[in-house]
Amino acid sequence: MSKENVKIVGFLCNWCSYAGADMAGTARIRQPAQLRIVRLPCTGRVDPLLILKAFQEGADGVLVSGCHPGDCHYNEGNYHARRRLEVLARMLPALGIDPARFHYTWVSASEGARWAEVVESFTGQVKQAVGGGSVSQTNEVDKMV
Amino acid sequence: MRIGVFVCQCGTNIAATVATDRVVEAARAMLGVIHAESIQYTCSDPGQRAIIDAIQQKDLTRVVMAGCSPRMHETTFRRAVQRGGMNPFMLEMVNIREHCSWIHPDIDQGTLKAIDLVRKGVARVRRQAPLSGSTVPVTRAALVIGGGVAGIQAALDMADAGIPVTLVEKGPTIGGNMARLDKTFPTLDCSSCILTPRMVEVKNHDNIKLIVNAEVDQVRGHIGSFEVDIRRKATCVIEQKCTGCMICQEKCPSRAPDEFNAGMGESKAISIAFPQAVPLVAGLRKEHCRQFVKGRCGVCQKVCPADAIDYEQEDEIVSGAFGAVVVATGYDLYDWTGSYPTYGMGRYPDVITSMQYERLLSASGPTGGHVRRPSDGAEPQQVVFISCIGSRDESVGRPQCCSVGCMYTAKQAILTKEHIPDSQSYIFYIDIRAAGKGYDEFSRRAQTEFGALYIRGRVGKIYPRGGKLIVMGTDTLAGEQVEIEADLVVLATGLTAARGAGELARKLNISYDGYEFFTEGHPKLKPVETNTGGVFLAGACQGPKDIPATVAQASAAAAKVIGLLSRGELETSPVVAAVDRNRCVGCFKCRDVCPYGAVEQEQLPGGRAVAHVIDSLCQGCGLCNVACPPSTISLKGYTDNQLIAEVVEVLR
């Protein structure tokens, strides 16, 4: 079973993934339409609380994508992000959020096709996860944010 | 709050799958929006005019422009709203083209998403404050990395414009790959005849400081003021003393591979790459020298009339300040020996690379310009050329076209006929790519005047039989398998980025593609810029290209630098972090995470220590913002409030 009209928020860094998403667009690669992208200078600007906020506001999925490790425009922003997001990912079950609804990855400016694949597969994953009935119990999150 | 929303149709690029009128309608209902309209081509002159008119007539204080990616036109529209009298940062661009109309064929889905995105933009711009940057002085000096024809051209152009240039070359001489070539397509003029005068000019130019055997060690700073450490590697020869007499090379007992000759022939442990090298200075390679390997020799030191040898010489760091950097590190030849087992992987001495063949053709090469095959020194009669080695070949992970192979192969076939009149050349090709001016005519001449036989097909196997190399191929036009008993096989090996290009890119903070070629700012409109301000590209380091294209790009990069350095100061980006002193608890977590050392400690009159951001160093990454426990340090233009508002609005 899967739910169709999900809502997904994407946090993308300006230099790599946002540009990669642009490239997917320029190449006219069709993608599911459930994702809404928020542009940031760097994944290092992604506050884990912002992600929880998104879940609390009813997001079915949250996707974070930045430059590949080593390629960060700000040298090390994505390493900071990785550390923070790893911790967050491990916390999600305790907060009653199916970890399948969260994903972070790296997509470079030249990986338009890969970006489209990421959107495609994550959207499917989210549909599956929320369709399976494990709609978030946001109480825990409410307490945190 | 008076917000204007402009929804671009981009002709049909957007309008075909986003109902822009419905987006306009929805926008009108959004909080703070007092004006909304749809425009056919907003970036056109009338389009920009319409925005300016609306600002002035309706007294707009904020603008949301929904159209292409901000990476495309943000600057255009910031300028437009500024002309309209607004602070340029009160503009928000919403991407309904790359992220919407182009990827969602369904008009309802596209329209709904576009409305969501516009709502997000409106919410964000409502929380935007006017921003302005500060100015920083510009260092009027340029650094050129790589001394091939690209680096030479860029250095000379800038130096001629009066800019002090430092040219850093990894090898012992400038000239790069072009110095190795025999003659050049499409005019067949001799490579060294046109290149060496330019090399000498570099050496003699008052505005150029040349540092060879050197690489960039560290880069700090940003556009307008880079600080660069250059590591000059020890060569055991004191450059200022060496006269280039080459006596040391003659007397040195240790043989070493001849890198200049692409591994054909031998050189000595101490040597000068070639007689026209610039600078004409000997260099010692420790890994081949007896003095270092066995611990005793000292011959060169004894024979050197200039007392130029210093075995104790150490690496030296030269530091410099520059306003701009031109990267011109060029290419290396694809190493085919690891991936073409069917061609012998380098086991057959008479299967050679195109660059090795250039050296065989060259009068200054190891055979003095007589084409002799490596195995037995015989003059080859049947010469087979194979195109696209390590190019256009997914099976070795390299799908791209080398862009020069077809042309230099035609050239080499012509030169073969000139060198050996009774020889026969065969060229296995997939397509003949000869798109430049006079290029197709040139490759035709190889066929009509010089008798080169073009065979459309790719070779399957090369193997030795009775002193010949059997080349098994296909003539796809004849539809038949073919076989050639060749004396010499020349592989048109593709071009890869110079070794270490990726590492250099990371130091310079510029991006590169999967093959380590550096990425230009925009494939059409910013072909010499990079994504890092003040760093420009020239030549084959950006992608395979021939000499005319290399030189054109080098001059373009030089022009960009000249333009940049002609300004006394630069405006910095206002997207920087700022601290709310009253709430700062002085924990300095922000300082710990800042990659640029942009946070310093500030002592308040009461004695309390708080964080302070140095605007000119801050690059606006926002790491500090997340690290700060009380969220006191905040990235302008990407404040917590703004981001939360965006999230809330798209989830409504």
Add this chain to the structure above:
Amino acid sequence: MINLSRTVTEGAPLVAEIERRSGQRVSACLQCGRCTSTCVAAHAFDFPPHRLMHMLQIGLVQEVLASRTAQLCLDCMTCSMRCPMKIDVAGVIETAKAVADEAGLRDTERDLRLFRREFLRNVRRHGRLHETSMLLRYNFATRKLTNDISLVPLILRKRKVHLFPPKVKNLRQMRRIFREINGDARPAPEPETGAGE
């Protein structure tokens, strides 16, 4: 003359079928001919492998199915290993073979058909292959009694044969295998993508 607008349209469904089953895209072929350059059997084909790929590109799919190439290809995969576009050429030809089989298009190479028939009959009968009896039956069927007969004394002399064909004990199971496949002469079941374990 080939009427391309016809062949391309009419061939499209079958070409798509071949592409789907083989997992290859014929449009990726750039006609470099490297497959042909490496093929050991091309001299016996009517169309060398690169031509076959192009024929699929322009929709001449019936000609491909009926070709000698589709029957004689050894599936040695040399071509697939060397294709610069990483196309599994052998896989495409294999699929064409299968499609031709299902369409009953594979009797032009009579000897090959008989060879296969005799081989499989032999296996069905004994569960194992009895090479000598197969050779004799094959020669009888093809009316080329002397084919490889010169090898027989050699084989006999070298003690390489059993006089009595070896047999599988559970022959009923063997028959069932053949029946399962013959019974419903339908194509091989397709892998359901993603439906592994």
Add this chain to the structure above:
Amino acid sequence: MTTYSYFPGCSLSSSAIEYDTSFRLVAREFGIGIDELEDWNCCGASPAPHHWGGALGILLPARNLHIAGASHPSVVAPCAGCFNRLKYAQHELGRNPALRQLTERALHEPVRYDTEVINAVELLNREIAPEEMAARAQGRLEGISLGTYYGCVLVRPPEVVQYDDPNDPVEMEPLLKATGAEIPHFPFKTECCGSYMGLPKKEIVLKASQRVIESALESGIDALVTVCPLCHQNLDLRQGQINAAFGTDYHLPVLYLTQAIGLALGHSPEDLGIDAHAVDAGALISRIRGRRAAS
């Protein structure tokens, strides 16, 4: 002592009986346990995969896999063709539930298909350390140039057999080198010998195999080494036909890997069944013996 299930296949029980003999002999020498599969059947080798859309080519080997599943953890298939078919069946059963069902309908029980399938080279490399080989071989094959001929099915398709480099395989080398033999570069080591076309389309086999032999001789090779009975048939049994067709005069012995190793251990050609080959290896054998006598 590790014991392996042993799948000889049709060839090793008839035309390649000497491969079976020498394989068992080498296994015994090195204490490798060999346990022949109960009631195995033909793997379908060449024609079956090309029939009925390929399903028969899976079901026939699947029955053997199933049988093997009841005994030892690994099954060795010395014939490269059988090895390839068993691997194929394993691969396909693993990803294709419909094929699994079909198989189970024929077997009347749930199919077991996860037994490890290995080939002869793999087995020997696993069980014999090169040092041990060197110690036992005492350099008997010194001065002999062996051409490692892999053919196609042992290493292709790579994603199915997952063995060695499909374009430049080397796995036969360590043990052979340990016998003292030289392994010169052999450009045709993975070129196809013409496969099963010997009967129906002889000209393909003769041409393909002629080139292999020619290149071997050009490379200074004294004998080819193979693990494929079909290759052996084409290169050895048909060498006379090749000579007749091309007017050549080749006398290139073709040995099974286990025969080469057997020779290195000092066994007689008769024990190893080398006398059963069409091409007389007498000259090669006397060279090996000559060296022994001289030293």
